[in-house]
Amino acid sequence: MARTPSNMLPLGTIAPEFYLKDTNSSDTFYSFSDLKGEKGTVVLFICNHCPFVHHVIEEVVRIANDYRVQGIGFIAISSNDVVNYPQDAPELMTEFAFENKFEFPYLYDETQQVARDYDAACTPDFYLFDNLNKLVYRGQLDDSRPGNGIPLSGSDLRGAIDGVIYNRVINPNQKPSLGCNIKWK
Template sequence: MARTPSNMLPLGTPAPDFRLPDTVSGRQVSLEELKGRKGTVIMFLCNHCPFVKHVNSELVRLAGDYMARGIRFVGISSNDVENYPEDHPDLMKKTAVREGYPFPYLYDETQETARKYDAACTPDFYLFDRELSLFYRGQLDDSRPGNGIPVTGKDLENALQCLLSGRPAPDPQKPSLGCNIKWKEGSL
């Protein structure tokens, strides 16, 4: 497993807009359509990454708990499906259904959205406030496959609590760690 950290986009950065296909509904959706009343969590995910598989159930729990509080969650996969066919949109839909994702799982075929967010790894997490200004970016928690630390979502959940209660963003914010995004050949 490659261990690639987040690039840590500067706090306050406006959320880059996108319009991408949702692999579950088949509809093209935009950030404007998906944003939450109180905040939006953008997650760069993929099907095959052991780091994502390790946290899938916690992502489902967090989304289920916070969507009712005005926070929307959005999953995006930007991996090169030619060289990583297990991340193909048809299989993304199967993963979303199997895992019970309560959020859209979008496919970024051109990888333009990942570049705009300066995404580096899967999973990579970004929490934006109601004005779509970056409030938190970094890890879900300290758990990684094989390190024996339970998956709790504590870092992202703390950031969500801070946002909802009007407290300042958590400091420090630790980068996420996961598999590198699988960039298309010659695209870097």
């Protein structure tokens, strides 16, 4: 199991636009602008097979359900090479989203350009943008990792989202996420 950290895109970066197919719908493509939340937006890079994603996905869905009603948009993206990693193919993304009860889009980045634009390195990799589409948080969900015995809380991401919602200062000292590397072509 690879242990790749986030690249930590500079804070203040404007959210890169994209236009990607939603694997939860056969014909729908979305841009960042289509999906952004009124108060802020979480963009997360995940995939179907990574043990780090499997470890956190229940908490991620819980966070999305808690905060979507408060004006935070959630966008999941998979950028993995599906030729060499067929378990991450779009039709299996649809199954993964259904099994995990996603109430947010799960987009397929076939060209991997969006992952490059966000400087994504691992799955899961989390980015939080404010209502002006400026990056205010990037990094880990919390300190829990597969096998380390620390319970999931989502505390780092939740704290940053609360900062966006309640106009609080978000600590710029942020810990990188850690997970499987993005499977580049």
